[in-house]
Amino acid sequence: MPIAKLNGISLYFEDKGRGEPLVLVHGFSCGIRSWDPQVQPLSDSRRLITYDVRGFGISEAPQEASAYSQALSVADLAALVTFLKIERTAVGGLSMGGNIALNYALGNPQRVSALILADTGAGSDDTAEWVAGAQRNAEAAERGGVEAFADLACANPLFARYIDQGPEAERFIRSCLMTHRARGIAHTAREVLAKRPTIYSLESRLRQLQIPTLLIVGEHDTPCVKVHQFMARTLPNVHSVVLPGVGHLSNLEAPDAFNAEVRRFLEQSV
Numbered sequence: 001m002p003i004a005k006l007n008g009i010s011l012y013f014e015d016k017g018r019g020e021p022l023v024l025v026h027g028f029s030c031g032i033r034s035w036d037p038q039v040q041p042l043s044d045s046r047r048l049i050t051y052d053v054r055g056f057g058i059s060e061a062p063q064e065a066s067a068y069s070q071a072l073s074v075a076d077l078a079a080l081v082t083f084l085k086i087e088r089t090a091v092g093g094l095s096m097g098g099n100i101a102l103n104y105a106l107g108n109p110q111r112v113s114a115l116i117l118a119d120t121g122a123g124s125d126d127t128a129e130w131v132a133g134a135q136r137n138a139e140a141a142e143r144g145g146v147e148a149f150a151d152l153a154c155a156n157p158l159f160a161r162y163i164d165q166g167p168e169a170e171r172f173i174r175s176c177l178m179t180h181r182a183r184g185i186a187h188t189a190r191e192v193l194a195k196r197p198t199i200y201s202l203e204s205r206l207r208q209l210q211i212p213t214l215l216i217v218g219e220h221d222t223p224c225v226k227v228h229q230f231m232a233r234t235l236p237n238v239h240s241v242v243l244p245g246v247g248h249l250s251n252l253e254a255p256d257a258f259n260a261e262v263r264r265f266l267e268q269s270v
Contacts, residue, residue: 001058002014002015003058004051004079004083004084006076006079006083007072007075007076007079009054009059009060009062009067009076010059010060011051011052011053011054011059011076011080012032012051012052012057012058012059013032013049013051013052013080013084014032014039014049014050014051015047015049016039016043016048017042017043017044017045017046017047017048018046018047019045019046019047020046020047020089020090020113020270021046021047021048021049021084021086021089021090022042022046022047022048022049022089022090022091022266023049023050023051023077023080023081023086023089023090023091023092023101024038024048024049024050024091024092024093024094024097024116025053025091025092025093025094025097025098025100025101026050026053026056026093026094026097027093027094027095027096027097027098027119027249028095028096028188028189028192028193029056029137029149029153029176029177029180029185030094030095030173030176030177030249031052031056031057031176031177031179031180032050032051032052032056032057032058033057033175033176033179034094034176034251034252035050035251037251037252037255037258037259038251038255038258038259038262041255041263042259042263045263046266049080049084049086049089051080053073053076053096053097053100053188054067054068054072054073054076054184055181055183055184055185055187055188056179056180056184056185056188057179057180058179061180061181061183061187062183062187063183064187065187065190065191066191068187068188068190068192069191069192069195070099070100070103070192070195070196070197071103073100073192074100074103074104074107077091077100077101077104078104078108081111087111088110088111088112088113089111089112089113090112090113090114090115090116090266090269090270091104091105091112091114092115092116092117092118092214092262093116093117093118094118094119094120094249094250094251095118095119095120095122095158095224095248096188096192096193098117098118098119098121099120099121099199101115101117102115102117102120102199102202105209105211106205106206106209109209109210109211112211113211113212113269113270114211114212114213114214114265114266114269114270115209115211115212115213115214116213116216116262116265117213117214117215117216118215118216118217118250118251118258119216119217119218119221119224119228119248119249119250120199120215120224120228120231121198121199121223121224121227121228121230121231122158122223122224122227122248123193123196123198123223124198124199124200124226124227124230125223125226125227126223130193130194131194134189134190134193134194135189135190135194136152137149137153137185137186137189137193138186138187138190139186140152141182141183141189142182142186145182146177146178146180146181146182146185147178149177149180149182149185150174150177150178153173153177154170154173154174157222157248158221158223158248158249159173159248159249160247161218161220161246161247161248161249161253162247162248162249162252165253169252172252173249173252199230199231200227200230203234206231206234206235207234207235207236208236209235209236209237210236210237211237212237212238212239212265212269212270213231213237213238213239214238214239214241214261214262214265214269215228215231215235215239215240215241216241216243216258216261217241217242217243217250218242218243218246218247218248218249218250218254219242219243219244219245219246220245220246220247221246221248221250223248224248225242228240228242241261243257243258
């Protein structure tokens with residue numbers, strides 16, 4: 001089993017294909033398996049690295065709340081890239097993973113060849129409600145375990161469009177959700193989601209980021225469309241894509257369109 005011991009924890013990762021590297025970071029609660037629709041299509045032409053963020057899946061979920069923060073998640077990504085002896089890589093993420101990828105790029109621009117941000121920035125608008133929602137997620141996990149959290153997540157509008165595709169979609173997303181431990185979910189909700197800075201607060205740093213950046217958002221991803229538009233106006237070297245008929249889980253809801261945009265962007269940028 002591929003495990004990287006770094007920053008005092010163990011991270012599970014998968015490393016497929018050959019060529020220029022691309023590291024993908026998953027969203028809150030989704031885990032490494034949420035990238036399954038991307039693994040084969042993208043690893044055909046490049047080296048694709050995916051991993052379980054601390055607190056999720058097979059990766060370690062520390063007991064202490066102090067072992068969770070966005071800064072620590074960014075440091076884990078940096079340490080994993082170093083562990084794999086990669087000097088420079090394309091980096092991408094969806095939702096929470098997009099925040100991690102973006103902040104990694106802001107702190108390590110010389111190590112990033114291209115940046116992909118999908119459905120990133122929820123909580124930058126309506127922040128008080130976002131923080132309250134993160135608290136509800138944490139409480140559900142603590143009181144009812146992973147099963148109660150999975151029920152709450154599947155009722156969340158962010159997941160609704162994907163789940164509406166039918167029973168197979170719901171089975172898949174529940175199988176992703178059920179791989180986690182309650183403490184990892186609760187601590188990440190409170191210490192990462194509820195406390196991370198908004199995308200708007202990064203404006204001055206975004207304006208200086210010269211890395212080629214692909215922005216993807218689902219047409220119906222209400223919490224992310226406005227901040228997507230803000231990043232499209234602010235980043236100096238950006239290509240913006242809105243996927244029609246798609247919600248928050250764009251890589252799962254429209255994998256062929258998502259993969260085509262990523263492949264095209266990387267071919268032109270890296």
